[in-house]
Every structure is written in C-alpha cells, then in structure tokens.
Amino acid sequence: MTTTTSTTVARKPLDWRRLALHAGCLAALLVMLYPLAWLLATSLKPANEVIASLNLLPGKLEWSNYKTALDGVNDVSVTRLLTNSLLIAGGAVVGNVISCSLAAYAFARLRFRFRGPLFAFMIATIMLPHHAVLIPQYIIFNQLGMVNTYWPLILPKFLATEAFFVFLIVQFMRGLPRELEEAARIDGCGPFRSFFSVILPLTRPALITTAIFTFIWTWNDFFTQLIYLFSPEKFTLTLALRSFVDASSTSAFGPMFAMSVIALLPIVLFFLAFQRFLVEGMANSGIKG
Amino acid sequence: MTTTQTKAAVRPQADVPKKPVRRRREGAAWVFLSPWVLGACVLTLLPMAVSLYLSFTDYDLFNAPNWVGLRNYTQMFTEDPRYWRSVGATLTYVVIAVPLQLGLALAVALALKTMRRGRAFYRSAFYAPSLLGASMSIALVWRAIFNDGGTVDNLFGTGGWVNKPGWALFAVALLTVWQFGAPMVIFLAGLQQIPGELYEAAEVDGASRWRQFLSITVPMLSPVIFFNLVLQTIQAFQVFTPAFAVSAGKGGPADSTLFYTLYLYDRGFVASHMGYASAMAWVLLIAIGAVTAVLFRTSRSWVFYASEGDR
Numbered sequence: 001m002t003t004t005t006s007t008t009v010a011r012k013p014l015d016w017r018r019l020a021l022h023a024g025c026l027a028a029l030l031v032m033l034y035p036l037a038w039l040l041a042t043s044l045k046p047a048n049e050v051i052a053s054l055n056l057l058p059g060k061l062e063w064s065n066y067k068t069a070l071d072g073v074n075d076v077s078v079t080r081l082l083t084n085s086l087l088i089a090g091g092a093v094v095g096n097v098i099s100c101s102l103a104a105y106a107f108a109r110l111r112f113r114f115r116g117p118l119f120a121f122m123i124a125t126i127m128l129p130h131h132a133v134l135i136p137q138y139i140i141f142n143q144l145g146m147v148n149t150y151w152p153l154i155l156p157k158f159l160a161t162e163a164f165f166v167f168l169i170v171q172f173m174r175g176l177p178r179e180l181e182e183a184a185r186i187d188g189c190g191p192f193r194s195f196f197s198v199i200l201p202l203t204r205p206a207l208i209t210t211a212i213f214t215f216i217w218t219w220n221d222f223f224t225q226l227i228y229l230f231s232p233e234k235f236t237l238t239l240a241l242r243s244f245v246d247a248s249s250t251s252a253f254g255p256m257f258a259m260s261v262i263a264l265l266p267i268v269l270f271f272l273a274f275q276r277f278l279v280e281g282m283a284n285s286g287i288k289g
Numbered sequence: 290m291t292t293t294q295t296k297a298a299v300r301p302q303a304d305v306p307k308k309p310v311r312r313r314r315e316g317a318a319w320v321f322l323s324p325w326v327l328g329a330c331v332l333t334l335l336p337m338a339v340s341l342y343l344s345f346t347d348y349d350l351f352n353a354p355n356w357v358g359l360r361n362y363t364q365m366f367t368e369d370p371r372y373w374r375s376v377g378a379t380l381t382y383v384v385i386a387v388p389l390q391l392g393l394a395l396a397v398a399l400a401l402k403t404m405r406r407g408r409a410f411y412r413s414a415f416y417a418p419s420l421l422g423a424s425m426s427i428a429l430v431w432r433a434i435f436n437d438g439g440t441v442d443n444l445f446g447t448g449g450w451v452n453k454p455g456w457a458l459f460a461v462a463l464l465t466v467w468q469f470g471a472p473m474v475i476f477l478a479g480l481q482q483i484p485g486e487l488y489e490a491a492e493v494d495g496a497s498r499w500r501q502f503l504s505i506t507v508p509m510l511s512p513v514i515f516f517n518l519v520l521q522t523i524q525a526f527q528v529f530t531p532a533f534a535v536s537a538g539k540g541g542p543a544d545s546t547l548f549y550t551l552y553l554y555d556r557g558f559v560a561s562h563m564g565y566a567s568a569m570a571w572v573l574l575i576a577i578g579a580v581t582a583v584l585f586r587t588s589r590s591w592v593f594y595a596s597e598g599d600r
Contacts, residue, residue: 021400025411028397032418032467038440039430103325110318122325125333127523127581131550132574135343135557135567136336142350159328166325191317220424222530223550227558241425245537253433260426271420275413278420282471283478 039264043257065254069262073240074232078262085219085236085263088153092218093211095157096165100210101203103160104169105195109181125163130223138227152228153221157214165210171284172206173199209281212274216267237263337574344568349561361568372569374544375552378458382548383525386462391517394469398476399506412477416470428464428534435460435535451535454543461531461546472517479513480506508593515592519584526577529554549573 037056043065045058072078106112107119141152160166176199184194200207222238229239241263244256271278319326344361346354365372397415401408421427434440437449450456483506491501507514532540532548540547540555553573557566 018404021404022407025397025400025404025407029411029414032415034440035427035430035434035467036421038434039426042433099324099328102321106318106321106325110315110321112315112318112322118322121329125329127519127577128333129523129527129570129573129577131527131553132340132570133333133336135563135570136339137332138558139339139343139350139563140331140336156328156332158324159332160325161328161332191321195321216420217423220530222425222533223554227554238425241429244429245534256429257426257433260429264421264424264426267420267424271417275416279413279416279474282416282419282474 039257039260042253043261045254047254062254065258066262068255069258073235073243073259076232076235076240078237078240078259080233081235081237081240082262084150084234085238088150088225088236089215089218091150091154092157093214095154096160096162096214097207097211099158099160100162100165101169101200101207103166104173105199107166108170108173109199110191122163122166125161126167134227141228147228148230148234149228150234153218153224162214165214168210168281168284169203169206172203176202205277206281208274209277212270212277213281216270219267340567340570343564344571346564348563348567350563354564357564361565362572365565365568365572371544371547371552375540375547375549378540378545378547379526379549382458382462382465382528383522385459386465387518387521387525389462390466390469391472391514391521393466394473394517395476395514397469398473398480399502401473401477402480412474416474419468419471422464422468423530425530425534428531431460431464431531432535452542454545457535457542457546461528461535464531465525465528472521475513475517476510479510483509511592512594515584515588519581522580522584523577526573526580 041056041058044061044063045065046060046062049059070078072081103122107115107122137152137156138147141147144151146152146155180198180202181189181194184198189197220238222242225236225239226242229235232240237259241256241259244252244259343354345356345358347357347360348354401411404411432451435450436442437452439449441447442449447456450460487505487509488501491505496504527550528548529550532546532551536542536546536551538551538555540551549569550573553566553569556562556569
C-alpha cells in the first residue's frame with residue numbers, strides 16, 4: 001500500500017516537468033516556424049496587404065502572385081530556371097557520389113605510400129575557407145573559357161573537392177567488417193571488383209546522405225553561381241531571386257515570395273522524404289570526428 | 290579463375306607472388322585516388338599558390354599581373370578604413386552568433402535527451418531550418434521581417450533592424466541562431482553516447498543535477514562541443530548570402546554588415562582588384578588557421594577524451 005502511494009506521489013511532479021518540457025519545445029517550434037509560415041502567407045497576399053497588417057493570414061488568396069512568378073525574371077521562365085538549378089544540382093550529386101566514394105575507399109581500405117599525411121591533408125581541406133582558392137579557380141576557369149557555363153560549378157565535384165563527404169564515407173566504410181573483402185579476395189576479387197560488388201552496395205546509406213546533402217547545398221549555393229554565371233538564360237532560381245534584392249519596393253513582394261516558395265519546395269520535399277538520412281548523417285559526422 | 294587457384298595453392302610454400310600483389314594493390318589505390326589527387330593539385334594547391342603570388346600584384350583579369358610587392362597588404366592594413374570595418378563586422382558577428390547558436394543547440398539537445406516521446410519529431414523539426422537557412426529565399430524573408438514595417442518592427446516598435454547600423458548585424462546573427470539544428474543534432478548524438486551508469490553513480494552519491502551537468506555531461510561532451518565550436522566558427526567567418534541579401538550586396542547600413550567575404554567579393558569581382566582580393570583571401574586563410582590553432586591549443590585544458598583517461 002505504502003509503495004503504491006509513494007510511486008504516485010513521485011510520479012506527479014515528473015509529469016508536470018514533462019508537460020512543461022513539451023510546452024517549451026512546442027513554443028520554440030512555433031517561433032522557429034514563423035518565418036516559414038510568413039513566407040507562405042506573404043506569397044499569397046495581395047500587394048496592399050503585405051506591409052499594412054500584422055495578420056499572418058491573407059484576407060484574400062492572391063494566386064496571381066504565383067502566375068507572375070511562373071513568368072520568371074528577365075524573360076526567363078521559372079521552368080527554365082528550375083531546369084538550370086536541377087541540372088547543376090544533379091551534376092554535383094553525380095560527381096560527388098562517384099569521386100568521393102572512390103577516394104574514400106582508398107583512404108579507408110587500401111594501403112599506399114603517404115597515406116597518413118595525405119589523409120591529414122584531406123581533413124585539413126575541410127576547414128579550408130573556400131575564398132582562399134576562389135579567385136585563382138576563377139582565373140583558371142576564365143582561361144579555359146568556362147566562365148558563364150556550368151562547368152565551374154560541376155567539374156570540381158568530380159574531383160572530390162568536397163572533402164567533408166570523403167570523410168563521411170571513410171567513416172562509414174571503416175565500420176564495415178573487413179572479413180567481407182577478405183572473403184572476396186579469396187574468391188579472386190581484386191580491389192576493383194571488391195569495391196564495386198562488395199563495398200559500394202554496403203555503403204549505400206552514406207552515399208544517399210552524400211547525395212542529399214550535395215543536392216541541398218548546391219541548390220542553396222549562391223556565391224559560386226553569382227560569380228560564374230551572368231547570362232539570365234543560364235540563371236538558377238537562386239540567382240533569379242537575387243534580382244529582387246535590389247528592388248526595395250513592396251509591390252513585387254507577392255511574386256518574389258511566390259518564387260521563393262518554389263525555390264524552397266525541392267528542399268522541403270527532400271527533407272520530408274529523407275529526414276532520417278539527413279539527421280543521422282549529421283549526427284554521425286560529429287561523433288566520430 | 291584457374292590461375293588464382295594455383296596461386297592460392299602455391300602460396301603456403303613460397304612467398305613469391307606476394308610482392309607483385311602488394312604493388313598492384315598500391316597501384317589500384319592511386320587509381321581510386323586519382324580524381325581526388327587531381328582536384329587537390331589543380332583546384333586546391335595550385336590556386337593557393339597562384340593567389341599567394343597574385344596577392345603581391347596588381348591584377349584586373351585582363352592585363353598581365355603587375356608586381357607591386359607588399360603594397361596590397363600595406364594598403365589593406367593602413368589605408369583602407371572599409372577593410373577594418375569589414376574585419377570588425379565579421380568578428381562581431383562571429384562572437385555574437387556562434388556562442389548563441391551553440392548555447393541554444395546544447396540547451397535544446399539537453400531538453401530533448403530527457404524526452405521519451407516526441408524526441409524524433411522535435412529533432413527533425415528543429416533540424417529543418419539548418420537546411421533551409423542558407424538559401425536566398427530565407428535571406429529575403431529575413432530582410433522583410435526585420436525591415437521597416439516588418440513583423441519585428443510591428444511587434445516591438447523598434448523600427449526595422451536592417452536599416453539601423455547597430456542592429457542589422459544582429460538580424461543576420463539571429464538567422465544563424467535560427468539554424469541551430471545541425472549542431473543540436475550532433476550534441477544530441479553525443480549526449481546519447483554518455484553511459485547512463487555515470488549518472489546513476491552520481492545519483493547514488495547525492496550529486497545535484499547541476500553538479501551532474503558540470504562533472505559528467507560537460508567533460509564527456511567536450512570533444513563534441515569542441516568539434517561544433519571549430520566547425521561553426523569556421524563557417525561563420527565565411528557567411529555571405531544573408532549579408533548580401535540584407536544589404537542588397539553593399540554591406541550597409543554604414544558598412545555594418547560588410548562581412549569580410551562580402552568585401553572580398555566587392556574588391557575582386559565588382560571592382561576587379563583581383564590582387565587586392567587575393568591578399569584579403571590569404572589574410573582570411575591565415576586568420577582562420579590562427580583561430581583554429583588557438584582553439585586546438587586551448588582545447589588541451591578543457592577537452593576530455595575518454596580513451597586517453599584509460600591510459
């Protein structure tokens with residue numbers, strides 16, 4: 001009898017604490033989601049409502065904002081901008097997955113001279129500020145006549161320049177049992193066969209993480225696109241949004257934010273579809289580092 | 290197939306085939322590494338060397354570089370007030386944004402750790418802004434919310450932050466804080482690795498929660514705190530998009546959001562002073578290297594590696 005009363009007494013304050021915790025988290029979540037709600041609401045507001053009212057909900061849904069946004073910017077349609085963005089992000093994904101997994105396999109599993117120093121160098125390049133190499137890279141691509149093409153945005157990804165992903169895949173491959181390759185070697189597999197038929201299929205989770213992060217980061221990238229692309233018909237969604245930056249009048253607000261919503265949509269969809277990979281991938285990057 | 294079988298049969302008697310096999314494996318390693326080696330040489334090492342050279346020249350992309358010695362550096366350090374304003378803005382931003390972001394990330398991770406139901410949901414939901422926050426879309430939203438007549442102005446009556454020199458930087462810093470999800474996820478993963486027995490033992494000894502936090506959580510989590518601190522600091526030094534959007538690419542008002550990268554872009558790609566911009570890039574590289582080195586140096590006194598304690 002006494003034990004049951006003591007447990008109920010002990011449990012009660014605990015429930016309050018948990019309730020407060022949930023209430024706090026929920027409140028924080030609402031604050032955090034506010035900018036997104038604001039974006040969605042503003043994309044549907046008529047011009048005169050944007051600044052005038054604090055009311056988040058539009059008085060009248062102005063779908064024409066989206067119609068205007070679909071016409072695009074500088075006579076380039078949104079479909080074109082979307083295709084350009086997809087092309088760059090897609091190319092970057094393919095490049096990163098191929099080149100980073102190749103390099104990662106060598107670092108994780110093969111023996112070669114200077115492996116230690118090269119690995120340390122690779123890790124150091126994760127911290128290298130992009131701006132230190134940017135200007136000469138620009139000059140190189142300029143010499144090659146590649147400025148205002150997509151090559152400067154895609155080609156580096158095929159050369160495993162994003163060391164973060166090499167590191168991510170190395171960490172994953174180190175976790176795979178070595179017996180697998182030894183078995184493959186006894187069966188007569190060389191390093192290439194065992195990479196393609198044994199290791200690569202098992203590395204799939206890390207490759208998916210690499211692919212999704214590459215897609216999202218390339219999609220959001222602004223700086224590189226800003227310096228390399230200048231013809232409006234080659235612009236991406238991000239660059240097209242940029243042309244709104246200079247316009248300070250609020251009359252363009254509706255279409256501008258409608259286009260912003262369109263630009264965020266792929267990321268939101270990717271997040272909803274792959275959130276487990278993204279969260280786990282991020283979590284693992286820190287633990288083993 | 291038959292050759293490998295005979296090789297396997299021969300191996301126990303003679304060690305002859307071993308060496309060529311190893312050499313072939315070494316060759317294979319270089320094949321796997323070749324894209325990375327090419328990238329490291331052509332897109333990292335060579336550019337670094339070239340930009341070091343260019344930093345001692347006057348170069349506008351069209352005419353051949355003209356050697357000017359240390360002039361870019363002396364001009365930068367002694368004659369360019371905008372340069373120092375950009376250094377000031379960047380440092381202020383790093384010092385405000387990184388501790389706030391990591392503090393919030395740690396607090397939320399600690400809260401979520403004790404949660405039994407809903408943890409996965411909150412973890413994902415809080416993480417989402419880290420993916421969206423770097424985009425131009427959100428930067429534009431930020432500018433509108435913190436502008437005159439925007440939400441913040443209406444709520445607090447402070448006027449728009451992005452038009453006030455003292456406040457604009459803070460609006461950008463809040464955008465960084467908003468993206469606390471990525472370090473939070475890393476903190477949470479770190480917290481879950483701390484063995485529960487440590488807390489049970491402390492409980493038995495009558496340690497308060499605060500005491501447990503200071504004596505167990507902080508030291509056990511210190512490698513993860515360190516990792517996040519280094520990573521977020523390096524990233525904060527390189528922020529570009531929100532400052533560009535908030536100030537229409539100009540770093541205003543009164544150069545208060547003229548981040549280092551923004552000024553570098555302005556000098557190099559708007560004003561075509563590639564030599565000057567290269568000098569700026571090298572100073573940034575050295576500064577980030579120095580900050581990282583200092584962080585690593587101080588880490589010896591406060592970062593605790595469990596495996597070292599065993600020895």
